[in-house]
Amino acid sequence: MNSSNKGHMRYACEVCQRRFSRPSHMEQHMRIHTGDKPYQCAVCQQRFTLKHHLKGHQIRHLQM
Ligand SMILES: [Zn+2]
Numbered sequence: 280m281n282s283s284n285k286g287h288m289r290y291a292c293e294v295c296q297r298r299f300s301r302p303s304h305m306e307q308h309m310r311i312h313t314g315d316k317p318y319q320c321a322v323c324q325q326r327f328t329l330k331h332h333l334k335g336h337q338i339r340h341l342q343m
């Protein structure tokens with residue numbers, strides 16, 4: 280059993296040294312550095328790095 284409370288944020292970004300608790304979070308963050316934008320708005324074709332960026336953007340279309 281590892282009861283160390285320092286193993287919490289053990290995944291670090293090699294580029295900006297930001298730390299993450301899950302590898303999937305770090306992978307998602309790495310897209311900021313690689314410029315990969317897999318999320319595209321179906322309405323205006325604008326591209327986004329993170330899913331929640333796209334979701335926040337799509338709210339604008341709904342309010343119009
Ligand atoms: Zn980074």
Ligand SMILES: [Zn+2]
Nearest residue numbers: 320322323325
């Ligand atoms: Zn859009």
